[in-house]
Amino acid sequence: MVDPLRVCARCGTLPHGDACPACAAPARLVDAPPDDDGGYWVRVEAALRCDRCKLLTPVDGVDVGERYRCAHCDYEQDVLVDSFAEGLREAHGVGDLAWPPPDGRHPDPDCPLPDDLPQRVAIGGPAAALLWADGGVRMTVRVGCPLCARCAAPLRAHTAAGKTLVRCDACGARDVYTLPERHAETLAGALLEAWRARDADEPAPRPVTVVREGARVLTLRCPQCGGALDAPDSARVVCPYCATVCAVEAPLQRHFAEREVATAPLWLRFKGPSPARLALQKTLAPALARARKRARKDALRAQPPVARAPQRAKRSPPPSAPAEGGNATPLWVIPLVVAAVAAALMALGR
Numbered sequence: 402m403v404d405p406l407r408v409c410a411r412c413g414t415l416p417h418g419d420a421c422p423a424c425a426a427p428a429r430l431v432d433a434p435p436d437d438d439g440g441y442w443v444r445v446e447a448a449l450r451c452d453r454c455k456l457l458t459p460v461d462g463v464d465v466g467e468r469y470r471c472a473h474c475d476y477e478q479d480v481l482v483d484s485f486a487e488g489l490r491e492a493h494g495v496g497d498l499a500w501p502p503p504d505g506r507h508p509d510p511d512c513p514l515p516d517d518l519p520q521r522v523a524i525g526g527p528a529a530a531l532l533w534a535d536g537g538v539r540m541t542v543r544v545g546c547p548l549c550a551r552c553a554a555p556l557r558a559h560t561a562a563g564k565t566l567v568r569c570d571a572c573g574a575r576d577v578y579t580l581p582e583r584h585a586e587t588l589a590g591a592l593l594e595a596w597r598a599r600d601a602d603e604p605a606p607r608p609v610t611v612v613r614e615g616a617r618v619l620t621l622r623c624p625q626c627g628g629a630l631d632a633p634d635s636a637r638v639v640c641p642y643c644a645t646v647c648a649v650e651a652p653l654q655r656h657f658a659e660r661e662v663a664t665a666p667l668w669l670r671f672k673g674p675s676p677a678r679l680a681l682q683k684t685l686a687p688a689l690a691r692a693r694k695r696a697r698k699d700a701l702r703a704q705p706p707v708a709r710a711p712q713r714a715k716r717s718p719p720p721s722a723p724a725e726g727g728n729a730t731p732l733w734v735i736p737l738v739v740a741a742v743a744a745a746l747m748a749l750g751r
């Protein structure tokens with residue numbers, strides 16, 4: 402059984418000590434109870450690094466095309482799609498291996514993991530994040546639990562047959578996210594607006610009101626009540642004043658992001674042991690088994706003969722033909738005899 406995760410009350414990620422390295426919020430933590438289906442969440446900020454200006458363009462989902470346009474300098478370049486997929490597998494590894502200590506989500510008592518596991522060191526460190534980079538793909542991976550968009554309580558989730566039901570026990574909000582078949586091998590689910598099932602009677606999100614000064618975007622406001630929406634970083638924002646669901650286009654989400662900060666955090670859900678764990682076990686298990694066998698042998702040898710004798714009797718079946726003269730001399734007696742003889746000889750020689 403996994404203990405509740407104590408996460409930042411503002412962004413849902415695992416803190417370091419009492420502070421939140423992800424959102425720099427002051428120390429306020431909430432308990433996110435484990436989900437009964439064994440699923441777990443990882444927050445990924447994925448970005449693509451521009452070959453020309455070296456700045457990062459956030460990735461809005463998990464479907465990256467083969468080409469993308471830099472948000473800063475408009476330069477068009479290739480995406481290493483395989484690198485991106487590898488990053489998602491890495492994220493699975495972080496969620497599985499890093500929390501809870503010592504051995505994460507799927508501990509194997511026969512195969513304890515090394516203390517200096519990079520995933521564990523990174524999540525337990527001051528940044529509480531694993532930074533992963535390959536080719537032009539950059540990912541910042543954190544462990545945590547997504548929070549309700551309306552009331553900020555930790556969300557509960559259950560994934561079955563590619564559908565993840567996400568609910569908020571505090572305010573009753575519910576959503577279902579359907580995982581496209583092509584991601585079934587990598588993910589259990591993800592909180593992506595594009596994957597969210599919409600109720601037939603649910604009003605479509607209304608585009609935010611953009612307040613401009615000339616060409617410059619000053620602020621975004623709720624289309625219903627005019628309330629200011631501060632720096633939205635996702636496609637769907639719930640107005641904190643009137644609960645209207647507002648749609649935010651990707652360029653507007655990015656507009657408020659600091660230049661080098663990869664925003665648009667993706668909440669990805671995983672179930673089961675990660676590829677990273679399976680690979681580790683494959684490497685570690687044979688060596689551990691050998692070491693254990695050796696240790697067992699050593700322990701047996703070190704045991705005093707009285708303790709050892711009954712164990713032996715239990716283990717080996719009785720010999721079919723009784724040894725000559727009743728009991729055969731046990732092997733352990735020989736070194737004792739040798740030692741005794743040597744001691745007697747030394748005593749004589751003195």
Ligand SMILES: [Zn+2]
Binds near residue numbers: 410412413414426
């Ligand atoms: Zn936070």
Ligand SMILES: [Zn+2]
Binds near residue numbers: 451453454472475
């Ligand atoms: Zn660029």
Ligand SMILES: [Zn+2]
Binds near residue numbers: 554
């Ligand atoms: Zn809620």
Ligand SMILES: [Zn+2]
Binds near residue numbers: 628640
């Ligand atoms: Zn409003």
